Amino acid sequence: MTLFVDTSVWSLAFRRDSIGGAPQVRRLYEALTGGEPVYATGLVLQEILQGVRGPKAKRQIPERFAEVAFIVPSRSDHVNAANLRNDCRRRGIQVGSIDALLAQLCIAHSLDMLSTDGDFEYIARHSPLKVWTAPII
Secondary structure (H helix, E strand, C coil): EEEECHHHHHHHHHHHHHHHCCCHHHHHHHHHHHHCEEEEEEHHHHHHHHHHHHHHHHHHHHHEEEEHHECCCCCCHHHHHHHHHHHHHHHCCCHHHHHHHHHHHHHHHHEEECCCCCCHHHHHHHCCCCCCCCCCC
């Protein structure tokens, strides 16, 4: 399984000194320490940087992201994200433009979305998006 990590998980991971209670943060930690590929995109980094305070954090976060592979959306990714968003809207599901693009990147690159944002679960019900879920113990 190859993961695309959403802003919600990175935000939780950067706020805590330990792995924390969220299973998504533990999964991210396992992937990073286990050498699994982890993907993001520039919008995710931008969202994280927009939410941090202090010059130290603003320096450290881009350094930490140096290990994360970035996907650059293509023209067709943007077209397909708009189609995905419109299809969800017709089904009564409100999806933001950024979430639609992130979902589309996962679909196009066969990545599992790692997120704490429940909107991706709704998108997955009506599209080929795969969302990582914690194993039931």
